[in-house]
Amino acid sequence: xxxxxxxxxxxxxxxxxxxxxxxxxxxxxxxxxxxxxxxxxxxxxxxxxxxxxxxxxxxxxxxxxxxxxxxxxxxxxxxxxxxxxxxxxxxxxxxxxxxxxxxxxxxxxxxxxxxxxxxxxxxxxxxxxxxxxxxxxxxxxxxxxxxxxxxxxxxxxxxxxxxxxxxxxxxxxxxxxxxxxxxxxxxxxxxxxxxxxxxxxxxxxxxxxxxxxxxxxxxxxxxxxxxxxxxxxxxxxxxxxxxxxxxxxxxxxxxxxxxxxxxxxxxxxxxxxxxxxxxxxxxxxxxxxxxxxxxxxxxxxxxxxxxxxxxxxxxxxxxxxxx
Amino acid sequence: xxxxxxxxxxxxxxxxxxxxxxxxxxxxxxxxxxxxxxxxxxxxxxxxxxxxxxxxxxxxxxxxxxxxxxxxxxxxxxxxxxxxxxxxxxxxxxxxxxxxxxxxxxxxxxxxxxxxxxxxxxxxxxxxxxxxxxxxxxxxxxxxxxxxxxxxxxxxxxxxxxxxxxxxxxxxxxxxxxxxxxxxxxxxxxxxxxxxxxxxxxxxxxxxxxxxxxxxxxxxxxxxxxxxxxxxxxxxxxxxxxxxxxxxxx
Numbered sequence: 001x002x003x004x005x006x007x008x009x010x011x012x013x014x015x016x017x018x019x020x021x022x023x024x025x026x027x028x029x030x031x032x033x034x035x036x037x038x039x040x041x042x043x044x045x046x047x048x049x050x051x052x053x054x055x056x057x058x059x060x061x062x063x064x065x066x067x068x069x070x071x072x073x074x075x076x077x078x079x080x081x082x083x084x085x086x087x088x089x090x091x092x093x094x095x096x097x098x099x100x101x102x103x104x105x106x107x108x109x110x111x112x113x114x115x116x117x118x119x120x121x122x123x124x125x126x127x128x129x130x131x132x133x134x135x136x137x138x139x140x141x142x143x144x145x146x147x148x149x150x151x152x153x154x155x156x157x158x159x160x161x162x163x164x165x166x167x168x169x170x171x172x173x174x175x176x177x178x179x180x181x182x183x184x185x186x187x188x189x190x191x192x193x194x195x196x197x198x199x200x201x202x203x204x205x206x207x208x209x210x211x212x213x214x215x216x217x218x219x220x221x222x223x224x225x226x227x228x229x230x231x232x233x234x235x236x237x238x239x240x241x242x243x244x245x246x247x248x249x250x251x252x253x254x255x256x257x258x259x260x261x262x263x264x265x266x267x268x269x270x271x272x273x274x275x276x277x278x279x280x281x282x283x284x285x286x287x288x289x290x291x292x293x294x295x296x297x298x299x300x301x302x303x304x305x306x307x308x309x310x311x312x313x314x315x316x317x318x319x320x321x322x323x
Numbered sequence: 324x325x326x327x328x329x330x331x332x333x334x335x336x337x338x339x340x341x342x343x344x345x346x347x348x349x350x351x352x353x354x355x356x357x358x359x360x361x362x363x364x365x366x367x368x369x370x371x372x373x374x375x376x377x378x379x380x381x382x383x384x385x386x387x388x389x390x391x392x393x394x395x396x397x398x399x400x401x402x403x404x405x406x407x408x409x410x411x412x413x414x415x416x417x418x419x420x421x422x423x424x425x426x427x428x429x430x431x432x433x434x435x436x437x438x439x440x441x442x443x444x445x446x447x448x449x450x451x452x453x454x455x456x457x458x459x460x461x462x463x464x465x466x467x468x469x470x471x472x473x474x475x476x477x478x479x480x481x482x483x484x485x486x487x488x489x490x491x492x493x494x495x496x497x498x499x500x501x502x503x504x505x506x507x508x509x510x511x512x513x514x515x516x517x518x519x520x521x522x523x524x525x526x527x528x529x530x531x532x533x534x535x536x537x538x539x540x541x542x543x544x545x546x547x548x549x550x551x552x553x554x555x556x557x558x559x560x561x562x563x564x565x566x567x568x569x570x571x572x573x
Binding site: 075103150186192198239260290295297 | 462552
């Protein structure tokens with residue numbers, strides 16, 4: 001019997017959505033292992049309130065580590081604290097969400113615990129007395145099965161993959177010591193545009209490609225994204241051409257996304273782009289070339305001039321949403 | 324300024340993946356290998372820092388099979404000074420085992436900076452860089468898109484969901500590069516010729532114990548065939564109807 005430690009993530013004192021996902025993933029794993037779930041909340045003094053609802057997504061206990069330096073992400077402080085908790089507690093797995101912070105944090109925790117690491121997994125299980133994981137590699141062109149041959153494994157779970165259900169666990173709070181360490185200090189967080197959604201986390205993504213003919217025409221993509229409440233993505237071609245920032249790139253050298261709905265506008269569908277979005281639940285493609293590879297993965301396609309189709313689509317979506 | 328850049332030999336991103344006979348790795352026959360694209364940003368950054376400092380040394384370190392000498396050679400052609408190959412026939416899936424070998428090599432090297440790409444585009448692990456930093460007890464900022472160095476201090480920016488973190492650290496430090504940190508140069512013919520004469524030291528990789536077993540590798544399930552709803556703007560009404568009633572995503 002081994003327990004699972006779920007490391008949560010807060011921003012400005014509020015837990016991020018991925019925190020519920022990671023606790024839920026931990027719940028599933030702990031049930032398979034016959035253990036319990038401890039959720040670790042790291043933040044500035046007063047952050048304990050943020051963890052109040054974690055019982056509802058499966059935490060038996062909520063461990064709170066408070067330190068004045070923990071308000072923003074503190075790489076070594078968070079890693080040292082999580083590792084100290086993990087060492088003390090008889091855990092079989094430490095789970096972290098594979099967010100920007102989690103991708104940085106999980107390897108540090110693994111190194112401090114001398115534990116094997118699995119990153120950005122889409123499935124985690126317990127089989128034959130070992131933790132196992134499923135994860136996409138080559139940007140989703142292949143799926144790898146891993147087995148961790150150690151009593152403790154550190155695993156980061158892909159956002160938007162473990163949709164949390166509900167559990168009625170106690171979520172009993174207790175304080176644990178924070179291990180502050182300031183090798184790296186995040187002195188500032190510059191916000192992107194207000195309310196701007198990140199392409200890797202959004203449940204709807206509208207991406208544009210070369211078919212838009214110029215950066216000024218991305219306004220079409222932005223309007224459609226706005227109507228859908230979607231994040232804006234881009235193909236490598238337009239990022240390399242300097243039309244859009246790299247933060248928006250979807251594909252093997254950009255972000256891998258799994259939204260509920262992915263709309264590809266003027267994107268032909270190069271293999272490295274398809275790799276990054278093929279796990280979307282529903283794919284819509286708009287392209288003038290009916291033989292474009294994007295139509296091979298699209299659930300719904302419209303062939304034609306995007307400059308006529310996209311404004312019309314924006315209008316009808318807005319109408320549909322209003323009605 | 325003495326800088327180490329750790330690079331990885333990976334299949335070209337345009338590669339169509341075929342599964343190998345062991346069912347746990349790719350079939351490498353006919354696959355073109357390249358320098359991991361993110362590592363090119365790390366190499367470029369190292370070269371610019373050396374140029375700015377008016378001197379120093381850029382050492383390229385790769386862990387992998389003999390063929391990774393070509394990967395090192397590509398970095399030397401861009402302008403790095405010398406290479407080290409930590410030789411192993413197979414790169415383990417255990418990032419910590421790899422990080423231990425790299426940390427052992429880098430530990431007493433007297434490096435001011437150790438640079439990595441933010442991840443390798445084959446295994447998608449983004450693990451080795453920060454692990455090396457932890458093993459060496461050095462500050463580390465990952466996936467940086469901007470870097471300023473002033474004396475013994477550095478400030479780096481890294482992109483997070485919906486924003487940018489500005490992080491301070493002291494040298495020596497480990498940094499991993501995001502796309503956009505700079506624009507990697509293409510090796511000039513002169514650089515390619517010069518690279519042939521630059522030294523590459525080959526030694527066995529002191530890998531840690533590998534405790535991550537790859538028990539399977541498969542192609543993802545095919546998406547079921549989609550359909551063309553129609554042509555031109557007149558198809559939009561039908562598309563919206565399908566998204567609403569059939570796909571239920573609106």
